Amino acid sequence: MRFMMQVRADKNSEAGVLPSKELVAAMAKFNEAMAKAGVMLAGDGLQPSSKGARVTFSGAKRTVSEGPFPEAKELIAGYWMIQVKSKQEAIEWAKRVPFADGEVVELRQVFETSDFPPEILPGRKHGA
Numbered sequence: 001m002r003f004m005m006q007v008r009a010d011k012n013s014e015a016g017v018l019p020s021k022e023l024v025a026a027m028a029k030f031n032e033a034m035a036k037a038g039v040m041l042a043g044d045g046l047q048p049s050s051k052g053a054r055v056t057f058s059g060a061k062r063t064v065s066e067g068p069f070p071e072a073k074e075l076i077a078g079y080w081m082i083q084v085k086s087k088q089e090a091i092e093w094a095k096r097v098p099f100a101d102g103e104v105v106e107l108r109q110v111f112e113t114s115d116f117p118p119e120i121l122p123g124r125k126h127g128a
Contacts, residue, residue: 002109003109006079007078014068030098039084040080094107
């Protein structure tokens with residue numbers, strides 16, 4: 001099963017402040033451990049929302065809003081995509097992230113094709 005481990009944005013990440021040399025080294029070591037264990041599928045830090053945009057849908061209308069976006073605590077500053085055998089294993093990896101006090105990593109399981117009933121996925125047969 002796949003999980004996304006999300007890192008929340010804060011005022012520093014939204015200001016484009018880069019992590020310290022020490023944190024970058026610790027993160028590289030953590031990423032290497034996940035890669036060696038065969039669980040890391042992807043992982044990246046994200047640029048501040050000031051460099052992004054949102055597209056809002058209303059019927060046939062599409063409205064584009066340029067960043068920055070309010071409420072940094074509701075934004076994602078980075079992520080890892082991991083493949084593990086259980087939610088507990090994902091939690092164990094998240095507990096190893098080299099973050100300081102007060103920082104949060106949110107885990108969200110990714111939907112798999114098998115999570116959807118066949119009638120809503122064209123071309124998928126029962127048991128596939």
